[in-house]
Amino acid sequence: MREQKKAVSEQKKSCVNCGAELKYKPGTTNITCEYCGHQETIIQDKNGFKELELKPYLQEMGAQSHSEKIMMLHCKNCGANQHVEENYKSLHCVYCTMPLIIEDAYKEDWILPGALIPFQFDQKKSHQIFSKWVKGLWFAPNNLKKAALDPQYTKGLYLPYWTFDAQLYANYRGQRGDYYYVSVPYTTTVNGKTVRRTRQERRTRWTSVSGHIQGFVDDTLIKASRQQENPIPKKISNWNLKALESFNTSFLAGFVTEKYTIPLKEGHLASTKEAEQIATNWARRDIGGDRQRVHDLQMSLSDETFKHILLPVYISSYRYSGKKYNFFINGQTGKISGGRPYSFWKIFFTVLLIICIIIVIYLLLDS
Known part of the structure; x- marks a missing residue:
């Protein structure tokens, strides 16, 4: 049984018309002869x-x-x-x-x-x-x-x-992080004057x-x-x-x-x-x-x-x-x-x- 498997694996198919070796034709399900054009379908x-x-x-x-x-x-x-x-x-x-x-x-x-x-x-x-x-x-x-x-x-x-x-x-097991935003005060200078303002900063709330x-x-x-x-x-x-x-x-x-x-x-x-x-x-x-x-x-x-x-x-x-x-x-x-x-x-x-x-x-x- 094993010897039969080997033979099938390495068997080369010959063209029925001219005896040349058949090769796979890319993009198809055929093997073809490069010499006479004969084709066979791969089963x-x-x-x-x-x-x-x-x-x-x-x-x-x-x-x-x-x-x-x-x-x-x-x-x-x-x-x-x-x-x-x-x-x-x-x-x-x-x-x-x-x-x-x-x-x-x-x-x-x-x-x-x-x-x-x-x-x-x-x-x-x-x-x-x-x-x-x-x-x-x-x-x-x-x-x-x-x-x-x-x-x-x-x-x-x-x-x-x-x-x-x-x-x-x-x-x-892990943690889920959800974004939330807080108002953070800061100072800046406008026309030589100090001005207090706030900006939104993103934070992350973690839960197990x-x-x-x-x-x-x-x-x-x-x-x-x-x-x-x-x-x-x-x-x-x-x-x-x-x-x-x-x-x-x-x-x-x-x-x-x-x-x-x-x-x-x-x-x-x-x-x-x-x-x-x-x-x-x-x-x-x-x-x-x-x-x-x-x-x-x-x-x-x-x-x-x-x-x-x-x-x-x-x-x-x-x-x-x-x-x-x-x-x-x-x-x-x-x-x-x-x-x-x-x-x-x-x-x-x-x-x-x-x-x-x-x-x-x-x-x-x-x-």
Whole structure:
């Protein structure tokens, strides 16, 4: 049974017409042949994706029921673990562009993704977004623009995340602050005379409160890979999780998939901290008034479930003067962010031009 699972996971689909490998076509539910145009529909689970019960996994029981082996390539330069759902040819790390040694590929267990957001546009469109962004950069080196115009530097990557759901219960103690105003006398000088006046000053009346809150915490999103050298910018890390689709390996065809390096237990601890912040916000809302203080919060979570999900991003890497820069595009929304180098000579000649213009204007005015 387990051997059958492995085969399904790593099976590559060939075109019935020409035998070429079928790849996922972004923005659709099809896999397509890049050579003859043949398409096949990705058959999705009618029951939708499942939330997995958290407790058995944390206790290292039952984990095998939703896990299987996947072929991985480890980048020895930056440490990223990557899987490519296509025949291996010439491969480079999607983060640092260093060559990956195909002979070093190995199989490793992973908790199967329960869902993913498929790429909504293709590499050509991402390439256009990158190019437009780079062209708009002031003082960018010319060879940076040339690199950005080369599609081979743009790769599609599925990022691993954990999501957690739970019923939240909490008791709190704190204080409610209500504003009130008092008249305060003061003196001022008007036309050389001392005048007594009053002004309104705001004060806060604090009263002790306590209460109970409860609610459902839905899809707390926790990053599942460390990305120590090249973290994904927060600016693009906003996905509409309502667009999640049931996981199907066909969606991965033609893209790189990063395996999680933050284990489930560590992800759960991070989600618990997020839940505590949510509970604190709920307590503040429950306290009401103009200001709130939460002194003590006793929280518990029940009916906890989780999913391993994959989210799409395009990455382009470029080295300039020995330093690597990464550019990122959200594969769902098209939002872009990244680092950039500056051209010393462009800045130098711009400053020099400005100085020359100032000198010319000064001479004209002085003549």
